[in-house]
Amino acid sequence: MTSWLRTYGCVPPCLLLCSLVLCVCAEASRPGDSACWSPSVSSCTDCLRRGPQCAWCFKEDFLEGAASNSRCDLPANLLKKGCGQEFMEQSEVKVEVNATISSTQVSPQDISITLTPGAEASFIVAVKQLERYPVDLYYLVDVSASMQENLDHLKTVGVALSLRMTEHSSDLWLGFGSFVDKPVSPYINVHPSKINNPCSDYEIRCRPAHGFHHVLSMTGNMSEFTRVIKRQRISGNMDTPEGGLDAMLQAAVCQRAVGWRPEAKRLLLLMTDQPSHLALDSRLAGIVTPHDGLCHLENNVYTGSTKMDHPSVGQLSDKLLENHIYSIFAVEKQQYQWYEELVRLLPGSHLGKLGLFQAPNLIDLVVDAYKVSTDQSKGHVFCVPVQVYFNITIGLRSCPDGGQDEDVTVMVHPVGYNESTVVRVHSKCGCSCGSSRRCHDNGQSTCSNGTNLDQSLTDWDGENSNWNCKADGSDVDCSGRGFCDCGRCVCEQSRLGTVYGKYCEKDDFSCPYYDGLLCGGRGMCVLGECVCEDGWTGDSCKCPSSTSTCQAPGGLVCSGQGKCVCGKCVCDDSRYSGSFCERCPACQSTCQSYWKCVDCHLSHGLTQTEGGICNNTCAPLVGYTDDVSGTGTFTITIYSELNIKSITWFRFMALVKKPQ
Numbered sequence: 001m002t003s004w005l006r007t008y009g010c011v012p013p014c015l016l017l018c019s020l021v022l023c024v025c026a027e028a029s030r031p032g033d034s035a036c037w038s039p040s041v042s043s044c045t046d047c048l049r050r051g052p053q054c055a056w057c058f059k060e061d062f063l064e065g066a067a068s069n070s071r072c073d074l075p076a077n078l079l080k081k082g083c084g085q086e087f088m089e090q091s092e093v094k095v096e097v098n099a100t101i102s103s104t105q106v107s108p109q110d111i112s113i114t115l116t117p118g119a120e121a122s123f124i125v126a127v128k129q130l131e132r133y134p135v136d137l138y139y140l141v142d143v144s145a146s147m148q149e150n151l152d153h154l155k156t157v158g159v160a161l162s163l164r165m166t167e168h169s170s171d172l173w174l175g176f177g178s179f180v181d182k183p184v185s186p187y188i189n190v191h192p193s194k195i196n197n198p199c200s201d202y203e204i205r206c207r208p209a210h211g212f213h214h215v216l217s218m219t220g221n222m223s224e225f226t227r228v229i230k231r232q233r234i235s236g237n238m239d240t241p242e243g244g245l246d247a248m249l250q251a252a253v254c255q256r257a258v259g260w261r262p263e264a265k266r267l268l269l270l271m272t273d274q275p276s277h278l279a280l281d282s283r284l285a286g287i288v289t290p291h292d293g294l295c296h297l298e299n300n301v302y303t304g305s306t307k308m309d310h311p312s313v314g315q316l317s318d319k320l321l322e323n324h325i326y327s328i329f330a331v332e333k334q335q336y337q338w339y340e341e342l343v344r345l346l347p348g349s350h351l352g353k354l355g356l357f358q359a360p361n362l363i364d365l366v367v368d369a370y371k372v373s374t375d376q377s378k379g380h381v382f383c384v385p386v387q388v389y390f391n392i393t394i395g396l397r398s399c400p401d402g403g404q405d406e407d408v409t410v411m412v413h414p415v416g417y418n419e420s421t422v423v424r425v426h427s428k429c430g431c432s433c434g435s436s437r438r439c440h441d442n443g444q445s446t447c448s449n450g451t452n453l454d455q456s457l458t459d460w461d462g463e464n465s466n467w468n469c470k471a472d473g474s475d476v477d478c479s480g481r482g483f484c485d486c487g488r489c490v491c492e493q494s495r496l497g498t499v500y501g502k503y504c505e506k507d508d509f510s511c512p513y514y515d516g517l518l519c520g521g522r523g524m525c526v527l528g529e530c531v532c533e534d535g536w537t538g539d540s541c542k543c544p545s546s547t548s549t550c551q552a553p554g555g556l557v558c559s560g561q562g563k564c565v566c567g568k569c570v571c572d573d574s575r576y577s578g579s580f581c582e583r584c585p586a587c588q589s590t591c592q593s594y595w596k597c598v599d600c601h602l603s604h605g606l607t608q609t610e611g612g613i614c615n616n617t618c619a620p621l622v623g624y625t626d627d628v629s630g631t632g633t634f635t636i637t638i639y640s641e642l643n644i645k646s647i648t649w650f651r652f653m654a655l656v657k658k659p660q
Contacts, residue, residue, distance in 0.1 A: 213301055
């Protein structure tokens with residue numbers, strides 16, 4: 001058993017192959033608050049129903065005195081308020097894949113998922129089409145009188161189709177069944193002379209009309225298939241539509257009689273030249289019982305034809321999918337548009353338009369349908385054994401009204417495959433709240449149930465009939481922001497925020513505002529102080545903690561001439577200005593600004609030992625050397641670190657007589 005466990009902070013919607021409704025919309029009840037808080041939240045279960053991003057704090061002394069709904073918040077907010085991760089009950093999604101069950105086409109075959117309300121889980125299903133896969137093809141043929149010529153063409157199909165399909169499958173089996181319509185008025189002529197031989201007026205011996213007759217079970221013997229086809233005779237009916245959908249459902253659900261192989265790709269080919277009856281059409285014959293979707297074959301004849309209505313298109317679609325059957329419709333061009341609309345409602349169906357049901361055309365239709373069925377399942381164009389992956393997401397919108405845990409089984413079944421993935425979904429609707437199993441989510445009095453009576457008695461103050469609900473130096477109960485209940489304060493709820501504390505002396509809204517928002521909208525108010533989000537600081541969380549806004553183009557913070565305070569440069573020297581302390585008009589390195597320094601050196605004879613005293617006459621960050629030439633002149637070089645990108649050297653030439 002392989003498992004993954006993850007905790008969700010958001011719900012991204014996603015949908016492939018199958019889905020439950022995933023969308024969860026949680027509304028914020030107070031401006032600036034999280035979507036978890038609501039006046040109606042009074043329990044841990046209520047909190048988790050707000051969405052997978054919400055958590056409930058079951059720490060006993062959390063925000064003492066505050067309303068129970070204050071325990072419901074985003075995990076990050078609860079953590080800032082003093083609730084440790086170990087005291088949080090929150091949505092968790094667990095996905096377990098049973099890797100012990102082997103499969104050849106669809107894997108994994110068994111997955112268990114635990115979901116809480118509003119949460120979702122994603123998993124991968126791999127689908128692989130095997131090369132030269134076994135194929136079962138069942139011919140379901142309309143044998144009404146107008147189909148005589150088409151039935152004759154079918155007699156040469158078996159062997160030719162077997163040879164053609166060897167390119168794609170080494171194991172082709174064929175079966176055969178026929179249909180006309182419900183054998184009741186007004187669909188057939190019920191005159192005694194017409195019931196057994198509908199073609200008596202034409203001196204032709206026809207077989208009686210029938211809803212569905214299973215003739216040949218699946219066989220790999222092409223000679224037997226050809227022999228059975230040659231023995232078929234036409235029948236007749238009165239109205240234009242036929243009972244094709246009724247017969248299709250029986251061919252799909254009567255698996256044992258038809259002989260569908262579990263390991264084979266199943267193709268059901270319907271041949272007709274007329275449209276089909278739909279559900280409710282049988283009321284014309286007084287048949288009002290809906291179809292039950294079950295097999296009703298006795299001696300290979302459909303016995304429910306005169307007792308139940310035609311199946312609905314949706315019912316037929318479900319049964320084809322349930323039994324892993326691809327349907328193929330071979331119809332004449334006059335009826336192509338009618339069946340084109342039908343095929344859109346039957347997943348995995350294929351439609352062919354034929355002038356006549358000639359053998360080459362039928363063979364091409366079956367081969368093309370086989371390729372299409374393979375391509376639809378794999379998502380590829382060519383019939384090759386490629387494995388593809390589907391990312392499937394299942395979500396739980398809400399729990400049952402009673403709040404009980406519930407188990408649901410979901411089948412993920414690629415159309416036309418006889419393997420599927422079973423997904424067992426367990427909805428976790430209750431809260432465990434740690435080893436103590438106490439969520440502290442009831443709004444009852446602290447002593448009405450006796451659970452805290454002993455503690456309440458220890459808080460008894462003999463001089464105060466209200467026990468211990470007044471803070472030292474206060475003459476009102478619960479700081480005037482709550483009421484005393486059995487010696488403990490129950491704090492009032494405020495539209496501004498949460499009031500809490502032993503004496504309701506604390507709240508989460510009495511913090512500095514910035515730009516009209518509490519804590520600048522970048523932090524939480526805890527005990528009257530802003531707890532800022534990462535990246536922000538200051539008493540109202542208005543200052544970025546990063547110095548990136550103070551970095552000059554050269555990379556130095558405030559050009560090396562100041563400090564970054566609340567995202568702005570404050571220069572150390574009043575002579576500097578600018579956003580990065582980069583400007584200093586009074587600091588230009590001119591000869592005049594350094595003349596006192598030069599004059600000092602001259603007056604001290606330019607000696608190294610006397611030159612130290614000149615440091616007091618030179619500007620800070622300025623050093624000096626002298627370079628005396630032998631020509632009666634000398635050069636003083638002063639180093640000034642005025643350029644923030646590099647050290648600039650300023651050379652001043654003084655044409656003076658060298659001291660004797």
